[in-house]
Amino acid sequence: xxxxxxxxxxxxxxxxxxxxxxxxxxxxxxxxxxxxxxxxxxxxxxxxxxxxxxxxxxxxxxxxxxxxxxxxxxxxxxxxxxxxxxxxxxxxxxxxxxxxxxxxxxxxxxxxxxxxxxxxxxxxxxxxxxxxxxxxxxxxxxxxxxxxxxxxxxxxxxxxxxxxxxxxxxxxxxxxxxxxxxxxxxxxxxxxxxxxxxxxxxxxxxxxxxxxxxxxxxxxxxxxxxxxxxxxxxxxxxxxxxxxxxxxxxxxxxxxxxxxxxxxxxxxxxxxxxxxxxxxxxxxxxxxxxxxxxxxxxxxxxxxxxxxxxxxx
Numbered sequence: 667x668x669x670x671x672x673x674x675x676x677x678x679x680x681x682x683x684x685x686x687x688x689x690x691x692x693x694x695x696x697x698x699x700x701x702x703x704x705x706x707x708x709x710x711x712x713x714x715x716x717x718x719x720x721x722x723x724x725x726x727x728x729x730x731x732x733x734x735x736x737x738x739x740x741x742x743x744x745x746x747x748x749x750x751x752x753x754x755x756x757x758x759x760x761x762x763x764x765x766x767x768x769x770x771x772x773x774x775x776x777x778x779x780x781x782x783x784x785x786x787x788x789x790x791x792x793x794x795x796x797x798x799x800x801x802x803x804x805x806x807x808x809x810x811x812x813x814x815x816x817x818x819x820x821x822x823x824x825x826x827x828x829x830x831x832x833x834x835x836x837x838x839x840x841x842x843x844x845x846x847x848x849x850x851x852x853x854x855x856x857x858x859x860x861x862x863x864x865x866x867x868x869x870x871x872x873x874x875x876x877x878x879x880x881x882x883x884x885x886x887x888x889x890x891x892x893x894x895x896x897x898x899x900x901x902x903x904x905x906x907x908x909x910x911x912x913x914x915x916x917x918x919x920x921x922x923x924x925x926x927x928x929x930x931x932x933x934x935x936x937x938x939x940x941x942x943x944x945x946x947x948x949x950x951x952x953x954x955x956x957x958x959x960x961x962x963x964x965x966x967x968x969x970x971x972x973x974x975x976x977x978x979x
Contacts, residue, residue, distance in 0.1 A: 674746075678733070696722075699711065743806070757785065901917075905934050908931065910925075911944075912929070925970050946971075
């Protein structure tokens with residue numbers, strides 16, 4: 667997250683703060699001159715007032731491109747803040763769930779303390795990241811008269827999401843409520859999110875016999891293992907491309923220093939599930955062998971840095 671935050675361009679803000687201060691001084695003088703209008707000649711009054719108004723217009727013109735640039739960067743910051751806030755909420759929910767499971771007698775005291783410490787460390791890190799984002803947001807607010815002014819102006823369309831592998835003969839659709847789910851985890855309740863693939867209806871007038879039956883595939887997942895090879899958490903593997911890394915917005919979030927920001931990708935398509943190293947510092951190994959790209963099979967042990975995950979199909 668720190669790297670994403672450092673990429674927010676703050677260069678327009680110093681000039682905008684200066685311009686804002688000069689505009690406030692001119693606005694104050696324009697108010698004061700009205701109180702003195704009857705005490706000076708009309709010629710002097712008009713000359714000074716016109717000077718202030720001309721300078722204010724020049725400042726507005728000077729600030730316009732700077733404000734446009736700042737607004738673009740602010741929208742990037744707001745998107746980053748939404749991601750970090752979501753990560754804070756997810757970490758808080760994981761901690762709350764862990765405490766509930768402990769109350770229900772699911773964990774021995776030692777295991778509970780270890781898991782609680784990890785949850786609290788993660789939650790603290792996400793909260794610190796959110797605080798850093800909010801401090802940067804305050805710098806933007808300082809350069810504008812109000813948050814409404816900062817958020818004003820045209821909003822360009824966001825960039826399209828990354829392309830995901832697809833099949834010409836099938837379409838991914840949400841699963842039915844009775845889809846079979848395999849798995850669940852110690853910190854993540856089971857959910858009916860099995861992969862469902864339906865062949866599109868050929869439409870009226872087609873000579874085809876009708877759509878093929880719906881195929882429901884068992885949910886693939888990566889199980890994060892602890893030091894004793896017990897499952898600590900499970901991550902569902904969804905069709906298309908899933909990012910694994912230290913970034914808070916990763917599909918599979920592993921917030922440890924030994925995992926790169928964008929460490930690897932999982933690519934799930936018709937030909938199976940592949941793991942691809944994204945040029946990570948500590949690499950990717952499968953069953954002890956370092957790989958660049960590897961087709962995963964049920965039970966494969968995947969290691970990213972010090973993090974060990976079991977692929978379950």
